[in-house]
Amino acid sequence: MKKLTKLKLTFAIVSFFSSLQFVSSQQLPHLSFFDNTGFIWNPAMTATDYNMRTSMFYRQQWLGFDGAPRTGYIGLEYPWVRQNMSFGGALITDSSGPISKNGIKLTYAYKLESLLNRYDQLSFGISADFTQFSYDPSNEVFNDEADQLLVSGRNSSFFPSVGAGFFYTNNTEEFDDNSFYVGISGTQVYSTSILLDRGNFERDMHWFSTIGTKLYFDYQYKLEPRLQINVVNSEILDVMASALFEMEETFWAGVGYSSAMELSFQGGYILPDALARYSELRIGALANIGLSDRLKDFGPGFEVFFLYKYDVD
Secondary structure, rough: OOOHHHHHHHHHHHHHHHHHHOOOOOOOOOOOOOHHHHHHHHHOOOOOOOEEEEEEEEEEEEOOOOOEEEEEEEEEEEHHHOOOOEEEEEEEEEOOEEEEEEEEEEEEEEEEEEOOOOOOEEEEEEEEEEEEEEEEEOOOOOOOOOOOOOOOOOOEEEEEEEEEEEEEEEOOOOEEEEEOEEEEEEEEEOOEEEEEEEEEEEEOOEEEEEEEEEEEEEEEEEEEEEEEEEOOOOOOEEEEEEEEEOOOOOOOEEEHHHHEEEEEEEEEEEEOOOOOEEEEEEEEEEEEEEOOOOHHHHEEEEEEEEEEEEOOO
């Protein structure tokens, strides 16, 4: 077991440094099946309606793997309704073994309304990230204790990046007529290289796209199938298909599948008028399991999510 743990740690660390070089690979935290985390990946999805949102999210991957990836954020989205604009911000942390990334994300979206019908909306957004990359191998155990890349000591620096995106929906009203939406964004569209003592590592542009539809029944039930795609350097890294069922102001449940060979199940409670009139509190949890032999060995993962929204119009 001790030998297996060392192998897993070495594999994770080497994979990280490989991902920072000129190869196509994932350099950002994985997408979530929770639909209310979209503004983190696409700034045009910042407060798309008239609700101010405060949200918190935490993910722990691979419970059976020491040093497994952990991701969390606290975010705020605010719609400036009369000016057709929205602003957002988030504190984000992401770590895997001796590697950690902590930063601030700022988002801005401008909205064009009633283009094709009364309730549709096209949004354009930009984002700015200020991320501190840290490397601290002091508490890790390696197979090759003499490897200078792994034991070169602590290193920490700030590196900025810029992203942009658009988002369209033909109906911003919830539990009204059936609707559809589509969005595309790019993160690290502009970014500085990550400068460490042992090298200069380039960051690749990541493209995120989402498309889905909301189907309503009896004005209180919603079925929402959705497809998300993450692409880097023309290579599809992850395709995520999901379906959510929701009963208005009561609960939601859903299932999702990722081409990274993961299956997920989620659910949550919806508490209307939780702290004030025209407000809503959502509390949800998600569990995912790996379908491949390697992911089964690493163990399952989980996510928890909290959202409070308040109508400011």
